[in-house]
Amino acid sequence: MDDRSSHGAVLTRRRAATIQDVADAAGVSRAAVSKVIRNAYGVSEQMRTRVEAAIERLDYHPRVAARVMRGSSFTLGLEIPQIGNDFHSTIAAAATDVLAATPYQLVIAPIRDPQQGDRALQSLVDRQVDGIIAVAPLVSGDWLDDLAGRVPVVMVGRHDESTEYDTVAGDDEAGAEQVMEHLVELGHRRIAFLDVDRSRRAGGKPFISPTGRDPHSIRRRVYYEHMGALGLPPLVVEAHGHMEEDAAAAVVPLLAAPSRPTAIFAGHDMLAVGALRAVAGAGLDARDVSVAGFDDIPIASHPLISLTSVDQQGYAIGREAVRLLLERIGGRTDAVRMVMPVTLRVRGSTAPPRDS
Amino acid sequence: MDDRSSHGAVLTRRRAATIQDVADAAGVSRAAVSKVIRNAYGVSEQMRTRVEAAIERLDYHPRVAARVMRGSSFTLGLEIPQIGNDFHSTIAAAATDVLAATPYQLVIAPIRDPQQGDRALQSLVDRQVDGIIAVAPLVSGDWLDDLAGRVPVVMVGRHDESTEYDTVAGDDEAGAEQVMEHLVELGHRRIAFLDVDRSRRAGGKPFISPTGRDPHSIRRRVYYEHMGALGLPPLVVEAHGHMEEDAAAAVVPLLAAPSRPTAIFAGHDMLAVGALRAVAGAGLDARDVSVAGFDDIPIASHPLISLTSVDQQGYAIGREAVRLLLERIGGRTDAVRMVMPVTLRVRGSTAPPRDS
DNA sequence: ATGAAAGCGCTAACAA
DNA sequence: TTGTTAGCGCTTTCAT
Numbered sequence: 001m002d003d004r005s006s007h008g009a010v011l012t013r014r015r016a017a018t019i020q021d022v023a024d025a026a027g028v029s030r031a032a033v034s035k036v037i038r039n040a041y042g043v044s045e046q047m048r049t050r051v052e053a054a055i056e057r058l059d060y061h062p063r064v065a066a067r068v069m070r071g072s073s074f075t076l077g078l079e080i081p082q083i084g085n086d087f088h089s090t091i092a093a094a095a096t097d098v099l100a101a102t103p104y105q106l107v108i109a110p111i112r113d114p115q116q117g118d119r120a121l122q123s124l125v126d127r128q129v130d131g132i133i134a135v136a137p138l139v140s141g142d143w144l145d146d147l148a149g150r151v152p153v154v155m156v157g158r159h160d161e162s163t164e165y166d167t168v169a170g171d172d173e174a175g176a177e178q179v180m181e182h183l184v185e186l187g188h189r190r191i192a193f194l195d196v197d198r199s200r201r202a203g204g205k206p207f208i209s210p211t212g213r214d215p216h217s218i219r220r221r222v223y224y225e226h227m228g229a230l231g232l233p234p235l236v237v238e239a240h241g242h243m244e245e246d247a248a249a250a251v252v253p254l255l256a257a258p259s260r261p262t263a264i265f266a267g268h269d270m271l272a273v274g275a276l277r278a279v280a281g282a283g284l285d286a287r288d289v290s291v292a293g294f295d296d297i298p299i300a301s302h303p304l305i306s307l308t309s310v311d312q313q314g315y316a317i318g319r320e321a322v323r324l325l326l327e328r329i330g331g332r333t334d335a336v337r338m339v340m341p342v343t344l345r346v347r348g349s350t351a352p353p354r355d356s
Numbered sequence: 357m358d359d360r361s362s363h364g365a366v367l368t369r370r371r372a373a374t375i376q377d378v379a380d381a382a383g384v385s386r387a388a389v390s391k392v393i394r395n396a397y398g399v400s401e402q403m404r405t406r407v408e409a410a411i412e413r414l415d416y417h418p419r420v421a422a423r424v425m426r427g428s429s430f431t432l433g434l435e436i437p438q439i440g441n442d443f444h445s446t447i448a449a450a451a452t453d454v455l456a457a458t459p460y461q462l463v464i465a466p467i468r469d470p471q472q473g474d475r476a477l478q479s480l481v482d483r484q485v486d487g488i489i490a491v492a493p494l495v496s497g498d499w500l501d502d503l504a505g506r507v508p509v510v511m512v513g514r515h516d517e518s519t520e521y522d523t524v525a526g527d528d529e530a531g532a533e534q535v536m537e538h539l540v541e542l543g544h545r546r547i548a549f550l551d552v553d554r555s556r557r558a559g560g561k562p563f564i565s566p567t568g569r570d571p572h573s574i575r576r577r578v579y580y581e582h583m584g585a586l587g588l589p590p591l592v593v594e595a596h597g598h599m600e601e602d603a604a605a606a607v608v609p610l611l612a613a614p615s616r617p618t619a620i621f622a623g624h625d626m627l628a629v630g631a632l633r634a635v636a637g638a639g640l641d642a643r644d645v646s647v648a649g650f651d652d653i654p655i656a657s658h659p660l661i662s663l664t665s666v667d668q669q670g671y672a673i674g675r676e677a678v679r680l681l682l683e684r685i686g687g688r689t690d691a692v693r694m695v696m697p698v699t700l701r702v703r704g705s706t707a708p709p710r711d712s
Numbered sequence: 713a714t715g716a717a718a719g720c721g722c723t724a725a726c727a728a
Numbered sequence: 729t730t731g732t733t734a735g736c737g738c739t740t741t742c743a744t
Binding site for chain 1: 720721722723724
């Protein structure tokens, strides 16, 4: 008889087996069961067999929370600043693939707005994950140093010099340079830069990176430098939001301007695809307004999109981030800084301007 | 002095404050602190002030694991069968938005292959989440009934009759019918169906839904029924994998066939976009081979893609799923079944066949 | 209004 | 090789 049977309208919830239940069923001690499930040293063949049979019979699954109280959670946390951005999905996919062969489970703490990065990171810390991989360009380095003092951390897409955590990033400088050289070589002079949303929010510990070492600040800086070197007036527009549609909305007025740009360098591919939405929506093509992006997300290679973009090897970035994190959990304490080489994928979205 | 200072190469990890530290700092009992952080009844204004100051000073954050041992985790789990599918991202985005105004934190258990659904679900159970939302078409209903007996569950995209869990799904039958009627009306007769990967894997508790009540089985059945009613020979091809590129690979041979189909009904939009990749890659357009999909993912409305698709209101599905889950956590025990109405978004990817 | 103390399920140090 | 036991950080009666 279940002693937690329903009383009135209260829902019956069966109690799942605990390690004590397994121990009783197998006629051994809790410690013995614990050793079996952890593959620890000092269990006879007979003991193992009996215990495993009981585990199977009772469908026993150790509670992660109880394990956490005594040690590790075998959980790794991934924080990505925007669910739905395919570059971030790729990193998550790579991490999931790599971890499939390990005892670690990945959990993703999703946020809708990069500004909430610290909240998501804190929630992972509160859950005592064994390690954290984060794409959080806007969180302050000091805060991260503090975080990394509590739990192993690998940051993606940052170029910090921290000694507390590892970084894996694409070569943003080289990538942006290749884009600018490509556009200039095609004959473009009126080149606009489509930047991420940098509007600030009130409150909270996080703040806009003041270092200028986040990917988007670097890409924009390279843009400014190239325009300056050529004596061309820069034109930066900011998307208000992080979705593809937000980028399109920001580009529409650009296209209506009297002397509209002949090329747009978008800070990342979601923005670039949005820019293409505006360009195509206005009945224009690459000869009118070329568009180049960054990340080389899967849709960029689609023949109907054919977006020129900087491939920064997102899958490899995710894979290496996990590898570094596992190393760090394994005991490494010196910081590693990885910069992935980039390749410009030239496609149909960039072409010589019609009037050149 | 930190009594856990580094010894040799061992990394120093600062011990985070516990409820006891806060209690000591404020000169009160642990119970008092607990009451303050839970906003429980019976704390004087003075007590609250003192405790909150100590919490602030020590940067105290309650450990979720310890709370779980005594009650709830204030964590909800979302399982999605494929990271990188924009329909699933939309559901995750909706869930994140709704939960932002609640004390619950969402964690996503990502998988790469729908067949691993039960592993991800089990991992959420092991973490004692307070509720689960899952998009898991292939997990058996019995297993889910069992799961739902342990934790509140809302399933997305299932049309089960279970009394143990709620379901939220689009109207797959109506959606598929609208697609078929649209294609037939345009004059198509050689219509192919591009199905999801149904190859089986060995082992594990999950198995292919034998009920035929999962969305893709329904969409395919409707396709068969319409083709049969018109006396047309059905042609079903299966993608080997779940990525857009896998769909393109499956479609390429179709296009090379002597009497190729004039239209392709893809089981979901990622497959449809892949089909468009193959069609455009072969230098064909909608007059040669029309393509229609299901889900109306954001890229479908992009003018360069312009994919005809069934809008099943993914965002609303995610929102309602969370709402139902919170209701269930709040005590509701009777099962709710929601079917979201669908709308066919007719766009440029479907057109009358050239030779009609 | 406040505090003392039991106990959630597990691991690890130690004893047998 | 196996079992006993302390204790992780919190919530929750139950006294005071």
